[in-house]
Amino acid sequence: MSAFVDTVEQKEQLDAVLSDLKVVKGSLMIAMQKAQEIYGYLPKEIQERIAENLSFPLEKVYGIATFYSQFHIHKPGKYKVGICMGTACYVRGADLLLKRVEEITGILAGQTSENGLYTVEATRCIGCCGLAPLITVGEEVFGNINADDVNRIMENYKE
């Protein structure tokens, strides 16, 4: 894995966030959320920077990063493919969609493909139960679909 390098802009953004948050009560999670917005994930280097700036031990930052499913400590793939595994989607056959996505991408839920193209996630209810079952690719939602539709959809996310 290549070493983590950030751009000057990213660094400036994070510095600004951290200096604003120094005075806020209970700011650690907010800092981590903002940092993830800037970088897309929370590599060790960024966790260290947050810990140092807000005067928390690194273990504490790491502990939070691993407790909450929203935080990612590894770089996610270019396309985040989510399969809603909420109850409404599940009873309408979401597991078949998941299986198909796993077949197409060659990875299992929770993994990122080696070529960095896909991250597959079994997500919780995203609140579109009327469209169940559904998958998401990035911000796009594809609802009321079956496994064969998944092949059609994934055609658009090949490179």
Next chain:
Amino acid sequence: MKTLQQLQEIRDKEKIRMSIRENTGECVLTTVKKSVLICGGTGCVSGSSKITRDEFKARLKDHNLENEIEVIFVGCFGLCAKGPIVIIYPEGTFYEHVFPKDVGEIVDTHLVGGQVVKRLENKEAYDDGRNKPLFETQFYKAQQRICLKNCGHIDPENIDEYIAMDGYLAYPKCVKEMTPEGVIDVIKASNLRGRGGGGFPTGRKWEVTAKAKGDQKYIVCNADEGDPGAFMDRSILEGDPHSVIESMMIAGYACGATMGYVYIRAEYPIAVQRLLMALHQAREYGILGKNAMGLGHEFDIEVRLGAGAFVCGESSALVTSIEGHRGEPRQKPPNLAVEGLWGKPTALNNVETLANIPQIILNGADWYSSIGSPGNTGTKVFALGGKIVNTGLVEIPMGTTLRTVIEDIGGGCMNGKKFKAAQTGGPSGGCIPAELIDTPIDFDSLTEIGSMMGSGGLIVMDEDNCMVDIAKFFLDFTVEESCGKCTPCRIGNKRLFEILTRISEGKGEMKDIDEMLELSEYIKRDSLCGLGKTAPNPVISTIQYFKDEFIAHIKDKKCPAGVCTALLQYIIDKEKCIGCTLCIRKCPVDAIKGELKKPETFEVIQEKCIKCGACEPACKFKAILKV
């Protein structure tokens, strides 16, 4: 800062403009001659309603009608199954499944030409040559909207529209006409019980907070909505964020708190954005902040985002998470009302609970407690989902039967299938079998039959759903979400999950059933927080009502619903097969053999079959059977 007088002026003026959305035939036409209401809830936005809105605006501009016809993005109408929905007032035409490509036709034919686009019109909403008001249609008829009153009616991004609906009248009423104790008395008399799942009386909670000693107190709104398959709170925040803000202010006055927090799931971007916008507008109007509305009190609200941990919906874990730690529950007592956020007295309420408050203040406790039954007053919002025709958001008076919800409002099961069970309370709840469909929906009746009200997820299951599989699904969820702090929950639920997995694979034994029930008792008794304490409920209730299904899996090694793959076999019906070989080509592992045009030679080689089911839909003659 706006004075109360100025707010009243806004109210009067906006009321007139908005009267065309009443669908009563009586409205005062101002410069605005028509209203196009487009659903801007998450479900419909995912179905491209944002592009639809922009398309409407652009086309109306082309016709120079942008001042005469307003295009408004509202919150969820409720009937998500028909989304994206567009309603045009004053005529009240209800269009369903409207996509950007349809906008041109609606503008040209309807808005310019004056003719309804029949193709897109909801069939039921058009009756005997007139438009039925929305609320007379089957889906809405049995509903009563209190929390959802403004949802789908007002523009949630425009504070003036909330004000027009008597918004920000309840707070001044409290401060000017009532003492804090008086407010608490009204809430107590209304018998409002918490809608977040526990059903704890809200008035009592506020009373304890008010009486607790502390130099600082907090109001917290729980918008973490963790039940996987439920979206009531999200819809309220998306469709009517100001109602939650106003009731937090009221709670602040009643409990003596000057600061509030809303803890909301980060997975709800639209709700977060609308809430932030609403807070900003309220501050600009001087409604929120120091000397709010010039009434001499102070209250402000901060928003904190959850980060995807179900256990953070539990009140003590939530507070711990706001403080910036791992969201682990803590021992109670002390209750939050005495020792909550940063050790200070804290009143924590669910979004829907709060959304009731302004209405109770304005209309009185008697009015509220006349709805529903004693001890179970008011309404409850449910997210109706699963195998039901009308998936969506419904609000019913307490005591409405499950039958009314499923058959009348929900339109029955999809594809004419048979209703098997409904699940309420999500991973903490239980199922209600078809034979109990006449159970009234309220806290007490549901608890009596081994289910629970829960926060409002209502998932309908039909004959194709396997109850062992559903129990396993929920346990899988709780095992994943257990914070691991205490052993009964961390290990006990894992064991339950393992036993269920064994049963679903045909490796179960009869003694497993009793073992699960016994283990469940221990887990319920000994877990620290509500997550562990309720996690075995789906197992207990499925065993209670669907024991024969468990026995079929264990003794006969069969899954009657045909869901548990390990117990399934795909076979070929040689009578129906014509030997086309389509199935052979579809099978990814060459598990089907047979010679072209010789049906008698076709066979599934069971040892090779991975039960992926690819062959079944591939056969045009329905010759592949799942047994």
